[in-house]
Amino acid sequence: MSLPDTMEAVDYHQAGGPTPLFMVTCPRPEPGADEVLIRVAAAGVNRPDVLQRKGLYPPPEGASPRLGLEVAGEVVAVGAQVQRWQPGDRVCALVNGGGYAQYAVAPASQCLPIPDSLTEEDAAALPEATFTVWHNLWQRARLQPGETLLVHGGASGIGTTAIQMAKALDVRVIVTAGGPEKCRACEALGADAAIDYQAQDYVAEVKRLTEGEGAHVILDMVGDDYIQRNISCAAKEGRIVNIAFLKGSLAKVDFLPVMLKRLTLTGSTLRAQSDEVKASIARELEQRIWPLIALGRIKPLVNHRFPLAQVADAHQLMESNQLIGKIVLTL
Template identity: 65%
Template sequence: MKYIHFQRPGDADVLQLSDMPTPTPSTGEVLIRVAAAGVNRPDVLQRRGLYPAPVDASPVLGLEVAGEIVACGEGVTQWRVGDKVCALVNGGGYAEFACAPQTQCLPIPASLTLVEAATLPETFFTVWHNLFQRARLAEGETLLVHGGSSGIGTTAIQLAAAKGIQVFATAGSAEKCAACEQLGARKAIDYRAVDFVDATKQLTHGRGVDVILDMVGDDYIQRNISAAARDGRIVNIAFLNGSKVTVDFMPVMLKRLTLTGSTLRAQSAAVKETIAQELQTNVWPLIEQQKIKPIIAARFPLAQAAAAHRLMESSQHIGKIVLCN
């Protein structure tokens, strides 16, 4: 099969189309003929040599796919050959075929194409786990999403708004702010022009926000603490600007804040299975009803993975980037 290969860490040009044997599904796995694969920030970090694959995972890039099941490993009971699924994979998505644990596969929502469905697993698993499982975000609360125009951001805005949460977001241009508001954010803040701490305080009449989803880090860590309401929860899922800072923790104590975070790839199979089950119960109906929709910024053929990574690194996109077979 064709797949995307790189011999050494480096810039996007190290990505090359190559050949390798088609994988064989292990016990509990299915083999998917990949119609499309989502491109995510962890792929870029892995390509740079900053986010190595776990020892038990495929070294091939790609954490989410959609396509048709063409083979089932021993012990697979949830799916059959011919079923169309989207899946969170343990690597291997940038290829014509990929293996996925049966418990990390989900049906294709009837309202979506396979290409659209390929954008769901990584972002929806991440957002659901961090906002609704870890931060316990609830109807009637307020949420601040940093990076609102990213794949994670557009997912978080739509999902939270559909769940009755008042959403604010930050983004880096008027165009991106407008897109966030069209997706359900009550107000999007251009962080290049306005201080988000002051803006959120004004928008909440001085109270602050209940939950903050951050992928920036650096000076945002202290500023998030300032923007949070009493008993607020701050969730970090990445540190694009750095993770090492000096922080005054006194407001954390005085406001009774919770600081938490996680990475998805390192979660156990049992945790990922639980997330998948909760998504199918709580989120897939919203997609079926078209209350939530994938936002695709660009589609590239598999052979143009380098161009897809360059777009990701430019941060000029709004929504998800997809590789198509």
């Protein structure tokens, strides 16, 4: 297969709003020994992309400086050490950068097959959310069947994915979301209860819904005053996981309840993890979650699709906080 030497991709002026995003013609990447080259059919848009564009989330050493952390499409070339994947395979992949482009390279170990029931556009919404949710809720927080999970930002891409994954694995799910429409969307995905944080005190509601026990695991991307409030509504031996700090990472916290309840406070970012850690996540996802996706029990919620050239509009929508589910860019 003859491949072009150049491609169209998105570039950006750092520390700017959505308008500095623009299209460029640039050299097509070559896969390394343990990488595959993917002709991108669709790329997911995630909040870390917005933060990177603003200069707040620099790519780790060795990663592509371009935006885009997840893609789906067709493998068109493989490195010398790649055994599993072949040209023509349909895959979705967690990439270390460079997803907003016609071609992207991905470590072979971070690729997953696209289930036959999904289009490439839907599959592009899977990697970032499923990797993040699995690593934080099951690998780090040791979430168990029968436990109660509290998810903040239930209508986000992470939230809608966490609801479905947890319910499919027999977990009770409570979410917070902003407004009745988002709450209804979360309940439609299977959440056992949705708390409108704009109108209700979620600490009091979680205690009421759990008959005073509290949530066993809490997934938080808000931070600030949520840090103390999460401690207040956590169950004994509870685990609180922070994956972002949309309101801020600094807070004055009373740690006495942490000691008395024997709580675990943890957190992580995904992009900075080693290839070995990401490979382990991919293996567990393929074993535990991909069969559920194939059966239709877990479905990516893609509510907005933009052509690649309209990437600025996609980022503007992400920053509006009016989104339910995921955004993908199509090529």
